[in-house]
Amino acid sequence: MFNNLGDLLCTITGFDSFSLQPNAGAAGEYAGLMVIRAYHKSRGDHHRNVCIIPVSAHGTNPASAAMCGMKIVPVGTDSKGNINIEELRKAAEANRDKLSALMVTYPSTHGVYEEGIDEICRIIHDNGGQVYMDGANMNAQVGLTSPGFIGADVCHLNLHKTFCIPHGGGGPGMGPIGVKKHLAPFLPSHPVVSTGGIPAPDKSHPLGTISAAPWGSALILPISYTYIAMMGSKGLTDASKIAILNANYMAKRLENYYPVLFRGVNGTVAHEFIVDLRGFKNTAGIEPEDVAKRLMDYGFHGPTMSWPVPGTLMIEPTESESKAELDRFCDALISIRKEIAQIENGKADIHNNVLKGAPHPPSLLMGDAWTKPYTREYAAFPATWLRTAKFWPTTGVYDTIIITCIDVLTMYMVIATSFAPFSQCRRWLKKRRQPTRNR
Template structure:
């Protein structure tokens, strides 16, 4: 089983899985000293919320006698390049009932024995090696793989195989679909999206090169490292690590700083481990000339009488036979077909044609803010000066990035009314967690270790309860009134009842019900009067920017979804960024990093960082220029106008639709905020129609369905954003009005209650072009219910997917080769 999300968080998620597998009864987690320092720090930070005790030591010192160890984390290859044989170590852990997590490198695994064959229970790592730019730290897709035994404990999102209404295989999100919004504080994770765009990039890299191509790249990288080690031994000026390695050579020398300085003058950065140890890593971009330059650096003035090219033929693999991979991989035809650029281009285009995007129509997902991603904003992402920077490059070599971080942080402070920002959280979920952990650290610094109660209204954003649970908080829910506002009396009673232990309130403004909370200032005062802090979820900032601000309203901390309000593309779920802004009293507790210290922007006078939240100091730095460019181009007037238009668009649509559907909540003036909720609950009784039927029928009209059955079951939540024209808003409204007429046909008996155009939707071309047609409505009406569809029609790929089948028969492997061959034949016919 495999899931892709943000790197290093995968290690923390694997730690949480080990805790869950042991049902929380074993509270110690061992981490090997040969793991990356950022991995260790992220796990330590996350462990606090779970009540886990993280112990870091050499693997030879691991002792399971206490019986309290739930899992161990080891790295393969290690942080200093060493390749250890873990088979006996894993057997010993299993004998003691301990689960083993192995962090690894995909490229290395093309020639190293895979962790699954060594016996590991959970395997994590980054897919960055497969063609994704370093981007000063991200975005990169990570992966978490595990055995069938633990598939239902995996966090985040899994794509599984189900069947559609015609019995054909169909892919869908399995089990975890909107899990956080349903299971709330019992969710396996607070991560509600995955790094889908980056996962696709890495996948295409693997498809293009195939197993043989990837192995050739890995062998070349290993060969360069081996050639370098061989040359150092000939030089005799330093000592080379004796352990096997893949791409990183560990060197002991008399003065590591002097060596690093000499390399720096030759435009190369080495990793300084301590005063006597440096490491040198190689990848597919390294050349033999680079190795020759390194020889000159390590020769320390001695003449070099050989070249890398002359040594290369002498070098054989330095990996022992017991650790060499012999099992096949990437055997599916997909990875053995598209090895030319034009064939890969055609394959990507075929896949792309199956995805409905903003290129086709508006995507009205409530609380997701699917808005324009302008070309100008996207251009910096492909600029080498941004994309080709190592996450731990010396700060003096990244002054452009540093200037942007400083400017962006100050701009976000101005927009939100906060005093300092951390750019480290690299998702909205990470931002939620970071905000609560800052509050937690603040209370602890004041001696209030007992403050662990978090009040969460039912109108708050869906991931909030899961985030609070991950911080070890006790959750108290409060309800809403008939208008969708927080029930202030209930909130006051909850705050006063928990006065001595109150930590925070999590509130979304405007609320997830699509209204501006009328008493938000009073709500914040109640929490502050009872010793708590106010965390505001920034998911709905698109209705605040330029009109009000979290800091002005009374919030102490707020995360921003840069992939919503500030234009970073959603990319099918990722990349995202979730920076947090805080008031001055919380600024000292913003996260830092063990390799390059960060803190807030502007920096606090004193620093007491809560820990580390991301593998990279500034999260997914490469996509920050998108939001920076958007804010700089829009300016204060443009940003304010965008908020006004987003609100106007939502109110225009709600007004157009109110005579056809009930609009569930409105504010004091009868208006909504930037999104609104359509109530479909009555149609279940009058016509047997569920929200899913309406959402699927919208596909026939060429639209993505709105957010369904959340935050209120039986409803659709619509958010148009400021990017859509009146013509597009009208087109969507026309589709919903037309669908209402189709429901009326069922209500008045003119259409069958169980066999109608809504229940039969969506209608893929394969169904419409089939020999048999047994529906009581015409093929033409099924496919072309609106006039605009004849000029441009987006065809759904599959019929209605069987959700229950997919969950009961969880299959997450690639479809059989025959299915792919059939698909290819159909695509080229």
């Protein structure tokens, strides 16, 4: 079954061989970069240790590269969220004798398909590097394109995202890696069960093991195998199309209430999009965490906050939700926008309002004391449909322990400054913190 799953993943991704050993996405990143490093060493290129990483990449990318002992060179993005190709070209040419790899997420975390992805891959290859594609956003590729077709040499897949393994509570994850034929001999193996894909001529496996078990978290692999087998090629393609359709539908519904930060060449997004909340800090004193907290009163867990751009929300509906649920989420955000307008118009206090006070659990609403300038009823039931279907938050706000992504970036900077090997992450983090227009 594992061999069949590997074959199916090869067909889906356009790669020649797969390793099912990495236990999570970040482990897949590390394994993929180690494969690239082993490949370079086999050619006598021990000096190739530079990894170019765009600021639109996933946050674990620079950490994985640092763990592999690579020097990180960050490149910026343009006003549309795409990688700045000229900056990339200069970085690749300047490091052509030391270039090991590019780590690129496709579609990017900005929610757009990189318009010049084929040229980006060509630039890296022309300068002696390999292309590592972060497959976390594979939900927008399956059946429509593939990393191998685009030009990537290695890619990890999050089976717990794109291929149905439940990921509630943070796990368990699986991050298998697929590679082109020239990298297959360097896939991880195992001392008990050989899992190294296509063996090298001398039967050696330079990388060794990535996980203690030959197939990682083997007991959850049947979930992905069954999902792929039952969906078939048409079903998998339809899932990608619906994920993209859902994201564009929501972006269209929300665009008159919140700015959509990045769009592609046709004015559309990929399978996720970013709404910009930064202006509300000046007009109403509202931060992204206030919106995320108020969403809990509407029965929703807040989406990704302040990543990849500080002061924003990244919304990724996937193919799984019904239109009714998408509308309910959009209605909640539109209602919250009207609550923000109340603050902007001076009808609600800038410091003591329903967003700052959110969420409102039953223990607070049923308590004897109520000193807030809005009613308990409005705090609990801001929309009529909540009276018949309400998912209650269990805790209220703790002002002293709210940590935004901007604070996390600051903490990362401290860690990256103080401890090896993460000192290599400093330049990427510093560039990441710049305003989008200056990247």
